[in-house]
Amino acid sequence: MEQLIPLLVAVVLIAIAWKVLKGIVKTAALVIILGAVAWFVFLGGGMANAG
Template identity: 70%
Template sequence: MMEQFLPIVIALILIVIAWKVLKGIVKTVALVAILAAVAIWVFGVMA
């Protein structure tokens, strides 16, 4: 159960950092990359 929440918590922390630090298109690319990586991690682990 905990292994499903850990990547989500890490992603939220990374999203907050990216939101505060980055600007413009770089922010968008970073947010999409973080969300894609977490989706692959979660669904890859669950499959």
């Protein structure tokens, strides 16, 4: 359940970036959003602390 919240936030941010941004800025924003969510889920607050 803890991993669901950042994924939902990521989906919302990706949708906003997709509609608002254009070109390389859109690509950079999407990479940053996905990287931040992956870091949070796997290292910051998700599976790394599950044990």
